[in-house]
Amino acid sequence: MAQCKLRSLYGLYPYKSSMMGLEALADPSSDWDIVETIGKGTYGKVYRVNNRRDGSQAAVKVLDPINNSGNHGRDVDEEIEAEYTILRSLSNHPNVVKFFGMFYKTDNLSGGQLWLVLELCNGGSVTELAKGLMIRGKHLEEPIIAYILCGALLGLQHLHNNRIIHRDVKGNNILLTTDGGVKLVDFGVSAQLTNARLRRNTSVGTPFWMAPEVIACEQQYDYSYDVRCDVWSLGITAIELADGDPPLSEMHPVKALFKIPR
Ligand code: ADP
Numbered sequence: 001m002a003q004c005k006l007r008s009l010y011g012l013y014p015y016k017s018s019m020m021g022l023e024a025l026a027d028p029s030s031d032w033d034i035v036e037t038i039g040k041g042t043y044g045k046v047y048r049v050n051n052r053r054d055g056s057q058a059a060v061k062v063l064d065p066i067n068n069s070g071n072h073g074r075d076v077d078e079e080i081e082a083e084y085t086i087l088r089s090l091s092n093h094p095n096v097v098k099f100f101g102m103f104y105k106t107d108n109l110s111g112g113q114l115w116l117v118l119e120l121c122n123g124g125s126v127t128e129l130a131k132g133l134m135i136r137g138k139h140l141e142e143p144i145i146a147y148i149l150c151g152a153l154l155g156l157q158h159l160h161n162n163r164i165i166h167r168d169v170k171g172n173n174i175l176l177t178t179d180g181g182v183k184l185v186d187f188g189v190s191a192q193l194t195n196a197r198l199r200r201n202t203s204v205g206t207p208f209w210m211a212p213e214v215i216a217c218e219q220q221y222d223y224s225y226d227v228r229c230d231v232w233s234l235g236i237t238a239i240e241l242a243d244g245d246p247p248l249s250e251m252h253p254v255k256a257l258f259k260i261p262r
Contacts (some may be wrong), residue, residue, distance in 0.1 A: 028115045029105035061116040079188045086187040095155030097183040123176025134244040151182025156252045160227040163193040169233035170209040171240045207245040207253040209233040212261040
């Protein structure tokens with residue numbers, strides 16, 4: 001399936017209050033040891049790490065390298081800030097990935113790495129779960145799909161109660177822990193609702209899962225959307241879990257963007 005992720009690096013998050021200075025962050029090396037690579041994302045790799053003090057495990061999303069040469073203490077870009085702010089304030093919910101802190105590892109040669117230390121979701125994403133079964137000619141059973149959707153909905157309710165829209169709900173952003181926990185991840189394109197509705201023309205989300213009103217909002221200024229766009233994306237995720245792929249996945253993602261609003 002063709003993957004096309006529309007992300008805008010700037011202007012995603014409408015507040016400017018707490019831009020972070022990197023030098024204020026602790027070095028991760030005294031707390032965490034990298035054990036192995038568990039995934040690769042848009043901005044860097046994800047590793048399994050061990051805590052040096054108590055031996056507990058976690059996942060670290062390493063965003064590398066932040067080029068701050070000659071500009072020490074440069075502001076972290078807004079996408080990382082959105083993720084950090086949401087994790088810091090809203091990860092106290094069983095269906096949102098836990099957050100253990102943000103660190104900065106200085107490296108004079110490459111410019112330095114930003115570490116986001118998260119709860120380890122060893123069960124992988126629900127997309128991997130569904131696709132793994134499909135390969136063996138099986139399907140996820142309805143009660144399991146219902147269980148996953150229930151966890152994701154409770155996580156979304158928590159975000160929405162706090163006026164945050166996730167904006168990139170899809171199977172790849174719902175992870176499982178080994179004890180059956182269902183966790184929402186990836187808040188890089190999430191938005192704080194300052195008013196009841198958003199009227200922006202930033203490119204966010206992943207086409208096949210995007211709600212028609214979000215696409216319309218990108219194309220025309222006088223459209224707006226609200227938290228309900230996450231519910232649409234979760235509906236698409238339900239189809240993804242049952243069928244292995246979202247509707248229109250055989251199409252080029254840009255073509256799907258034109259088709260969805262119709
Ligand atoms: P992207 O930038 O494409 O959204 P991420 O950087 O969020 O991807 O994740 C990259 C990979 O690491 C994915 O396979 C994801 O499932 C995995 N991953 C992300 N966070 C965790 C976590 N907390 N525990 C285990 N695996 C994770």
